Amino acid sequence: MERRIFQNFLVERGLKLTKEREAVLREIFSIHGHFEPEHLYLIIKGSGNKASRASVYRTLNLLVESGLVERISRTDKGSVYEHTYGHRHHDHMICTECNGVIEFYSENLEEIQNTICSKYDFSGKNHTLEIRGTCRTCIKRKK
Amino acid sequence: MERRIFQNFLVERGLKLTKEREAVLREIFSIHGHFEPEHLYLIIKGSGNKASRASVYRTLNLLVESGLVERISRTDKGSVYEHTYGHRHHDHMICTECNGVIEFYSENLEEIQNTICSKYDFSGKNHTLEIRGTCRTCIKRKK
DNA sequence: CTGAAATTGAGATTAAGTTTCAATTGAAAA
DNA sequence: TTTTCAATTGAAACTTAATCTCAATTTCAG
Numbered sequence: 109m110e111r112r113i114f115q116n117f118l119v120e121r122g123l124k125l126t127k128e129r130e131a132v133l134r135e136i137f138s139i140h141g142h143f144e145p146e147h148l149y150l151i152i153k154g155s156g157n158k159a160s161r162a163s164v165y166r167t168l169n170l171l172v173e174s175g176l177v178e179r180i181s182r183t184d185k186g187s188v189y190e191h192t193y194g195h196r197h198h199d200h201m202i203c204t205e206c207n208g209v210i211e212f213y214s215e216n217l218e219e220i221q222n223t224i225c226s227k228y229d230f231s232g233k234n235h236t237l238e239i240r241g242t243c244r245t246c247i248k249r250k251k
Numbered sequence: 252m253e254r255r256i257f258q259n260f261l262v263e264r265g266l267k268l269t270k271e272r273e274a275v276l277r278e279i280f281s282i283h284g285h286f287e288p289e290h291l292y293l294i295i296k297g298s299g300n301k302a303s304r305a306s307v308y309r310t311l312n313l314l315v316e317s318g319l320v321e322r323i324s325r326t327d328k329g330s331v332y333e334h335t336y337g338h339r340h341h342d343h344m345i346c347t348e349c350n351g352v353i354e355f356y357s358e359n360l361e362e363i364q365n366t367i368c369s370k371y372d373f374s375g376k377n378h379t380l381e382i383r384g385t386c387r388t389c390i391k392r393k394k
Numbered sequence: 395c396t397g398a399a400a401t402t403g404a405g406a407t408t409a410a411g412t413t414t415c416a417a418t419t420g421a422a423a424a
Numbered sequence: 425t426t427t428t429c430a431a432t433t434g435a436a437a438c439t440t441a442a443t444c445t446c447a448a449t450t451t452c453a454g
């Protein structure tokens with residue numbers, strides 16, 4: 109299904125669904141959770157398929173534009189992505205000790221944001237909420 | 252006041268409040284709103300004071316650690332900071348049409364986040380909420 | 395004043411991400 | 425099928441924010 113969506117997106121822009129782009133798409137949607145571009149590149153490289161680092165980055169940008177993938181954070185060491193198609197919207201807590209990511213969802217949070225938007229006559233399309241701090245495990249470890 | 256806070260922060264860690272650090276601190280707190288490191292460096296350079304780019308970056312990191320300054324976003328072209336001392340915490344709505352920024356604050360939102368954090372035994376230090384969409388003015392304009 | 399420790403600046407370095415460009419591929423038209 | 429031409433690819437060069445190096449300088453406690 110994501111393949112068809114990406115296909116449509118590409119065709120609309122006069123672009124082609126090449127083997128490389130397919131490989132990137134396939135790997136991204138077989139990853140459960142977050143991933144970094146370099147990591148993605150290595151997986152693809154080791155999977156019998158092929159796609160250069162440049163193609164991985166290029167495809168990643170296209171996928172973000174198409175809405176199938178989201179860049180969920182930028183750290184000093186690069187960006188973290190996740191595929192959004194087929195996943196319910198959620199937000200993130202990021203542990204600054206171990207760089208771990210915890211996903212969460214709160215209906216309350218969504219509602220309040222809607223209220224705020226209408227208060228400002230703002231038409232909200234999407235949002236990113238990132239809570240940074242220390243996760244359970246790291247708190248214990250530090251004691 | 253921010254000077255004293257920074258001073259204390261530095262002393263606690265056996266560091267010194269040098270002329271360079273003072274210059275960075277002063278300029279940051281005289282800027283109304285957001286700023287980028289390079290921009291800050293140029294302002295300081297042109298203000299009779301001095302601080303190398305390296306010192307600007309180093310001081311910026313210290314200020315973030317001290318809690319006086321916050322990195323509010325990372326873009327392809329670098330980071331954006333703002334000083335938080337004397338400013339109530341707030342979040343941002345970003346209009347993707349005009350790139351305008353609307354600041355807002357919601358106690359509700361803060362409380363819910365605290366609840367979520369404790370639910371996950373997560374020790375939240377700070378957060379960034381960015382709602383992207385279209386602002387009032389741009390909605391009107393487009394009609 | 396002295397000395398240990400912190401700090402500075404200039405330039406080197408790092409590394410994520412982008413761009414370049416010659417060679418290749420894809421697919422629509424002939 | 426062959427032609428054709430724009431799109432695509434990969435390898436390496438490049439860009440650029442941010443960090444690091446290190447010799448020289450400054451700070452400040454004693």
